[in-house]
Amino acid sequence: MKTTDNSGDVRLSGISKTYGSFTAVHPLDLTVPQGSFFALLGASGCGKTTTLRMIAGLEEPTSGTVHLGDQDVTALPPYKRPVNTVFQSYALFPHLDIFENVAFGLRRRGIKSVKKQVEEMLELVQLGEQARKKPHQLSGGQQQRVAVARALINHPKVLLLDEPLGALDLKLRRQMQLELKRIQTEVGITFVHVTHDQEEAMTMADTVAVMNAGRVEQLGSPADLYENPQTTFVANFLGTSNLIETEVDTKSGDDIVLKAGGGKLLLPSERCAAPATAGGRVLIGVRPEKISITHADDAGTITEGRNRITGKIADASFIGVSTQYVIDTPVCDEFAVYAQNVERDGRLVPGADVVLHWNPAHTFGLDAAQDIDAGIEEEAV
């Protein structure tokens, strides 16, 4: 049944928004299938909220159309669209109690007997006891749940969430992430979630669109984005990546052989997002947790066929589960390595000479024409 019903699809065709000479969103095509949990991820000012507001009808697109299912809603004002929004900082009506806040949408549509529905909805978000309190008497997490209940009670085709967890502290945010995910699975409504928190996007969403400067950089499942970033922005914004500039040497079988800092590194051809011609330049990346670290004295024990880089430990921080090393290497002076604290080698202290090595299959290749540092500052949240 879910597969044939497409009334909750969100289809954006060539949608864009400009303010004077500033382009907030470049023409964008995007389809969010019915029933999915979709996240728009990006730093502030990347156009993600503008995109969301265009779906809600709070912002008029400069060009393009918005479809919900088969219905073109581009020209409809917000109060005629079958979508509801959970606003950043919630925008609860301060003069109404929780019950009336939740009942607001139902009453506006002329539904007289709202009591049963409101009570059920308040049960769903576990706020039955607070019905007669005013919003300011509730904690941030409770207000957030009221905002969700107030939107969900209308059974929208699509629920839009604009940084809904931004105002909560870390622990509560984790809890609410699971809660929202549970609610979404329960009601089966399409959720479009805007966030700047990459961890939040990856935990909750089925599909993530990474936005940067008004464009979608890459779209895919969280694991796909993390393992196969297509641009340096995605590689740096989602988690941490070690990026190395290399020169293409030869191709051998399914692998590309690359020269970097006097050594040779292997990159599987199918993981290279850029054309690789001999003598050309390619950026390669590897995630810090994929790398093993071995003291230089034991270099002989490393299995053949692994990518290797030598360096010196610049810094080591013990964080319990793992130790995070910063290694000074000839190819990159701040090479990040996360090592699980299974058996700690006492010799791995700052100043020690080490060899970094990893399975070549964990290497990804990117177009070297890009800014190698794109998306680094924005990630600091």
Add this chain to the structure above:
Amino acid sequence: MATLTEAPPPLTPTAAETKPPRRRGRLTPYLLLLPGLLWLFVFFALPMIYQASTSVQTGSLEEGYKVTWHFATYWNALSEYWPQFLRSLAYAASATVLCLLLGYPLAYLIAFRAGRWKNLVMILVIAPFFTSFLIRTLAWKTILADGGPVVGALNSLHVLDVTSWLGWTSGDRVLATPLAVVCGLTYNFLPFMILPLYTSLERIDGRLHEAAGDLYAKPWTTFRKVTFPLSMPGVVSGTLLTFIPASGDYVNAELLGSTDTRMIGNVIQTQFLRILDYPTAAALSFILMAGILIMVTVYIRRSGTEDLV
């Protein structure tokens, strides 16, 4: 290692060091209050006590007045001047309603639509205060003058026929009629309505409007269910700031009205300054004050804005 597990104790200042500043700190609020309290005592409490005692005196100007606890003055004043009391309240109420009708749309525009013109419009609202209250009221004498363009226009539009029928104007005249007095009051107190309205409208989070629209409220419904209720503190303080001074006002009735439009302020003024019947004037002032206090209390209770203010 064991030595490191214990944090060093915080530095404890000696008692002699901490005491004097703390005592001074405790007194500071009262010291800061003192000038204001003194001012209030000399210019508010003392005159009030003096007026209260005047209102229960008997005597004459030649023989001097003595406190005889003659409360009958209150009853006499009320029974003689109740029409002026009622008229004052009616004029003040009409002016307040007019101010609200004129001021609310303007305050709304300034708060939500004026954009970069906001400050300019605000200055325009306050600008009349740069000229004297009297001059401004006299100007209305010219505006509403017999045979002037305003009266001429109203006349040819047959508006005056309607207002005359209602008893607000008489014949071809606007000046020296209730309408003129109410217009003057409305004009003079309009800024006192606009400013608090603007302040409370401006405080409303714009996202609440978006949220209401998102929850299927049409623009007008959004206004009725969200904007207006949230602006109630401004409506209440605006109406109070207009109604209270308007009901005690005598300048508008004096300059724009006639003997038939005398308000209680005019009566008090005449009693004090022309007839020199101080006890009656004082008693009238207290009756007016008590009446306003009672009405304001009931109004604030009923509008239920305590938890919004």
